[in-house]
Amino acid sequence: MTDNGAEIVHEDNWGLKKLAYPIQKKTTGYYHLTTFKAPGEFINKLEVEYRRDERIMRFLTVSLDKHALAFSEKKRSGAFNKNKETKTEEVAQ
Structure with missing residues (x-):
């Protein structure tokens, strides 16, 4: 993130949690919350990388x-x- 002009404000590892419903036959997932400041065009690049990464089942980006x-x-x-x-x-x- 920082290599592409983002500034990480805060990171929080929530750890292993039970999912509300199974995703890809998995019932638990590792949650990580990252608060950052970045230019608008960075968000598209970040979300493309998240979609390509097989380890990430779901993500949510909010402003x-x-x-x-x-x-x-x-x-x-x-x-x-x-x-x-x-x-x-x-x-x-």
Whole structure:
């Protein structure tokens, strides 16, 4: 990805999960989430490579708006967990 002008923002390995329905007679799959910034023409190249790779059963590429990006950043930084800790402390006092 980085060789073609993309900037990787965050990677998250979800690991081996059970699929909602069998795909190519397989019931489990390895999930990986990659958040990246890239020019629009890069997406077509990436999806062609995903289609050619036999190891990839399914993929989903989505474009995030500014609100989704802000939410994602807060979630990664743990801001939501800090709010829960503060509320728990208030209740305990």
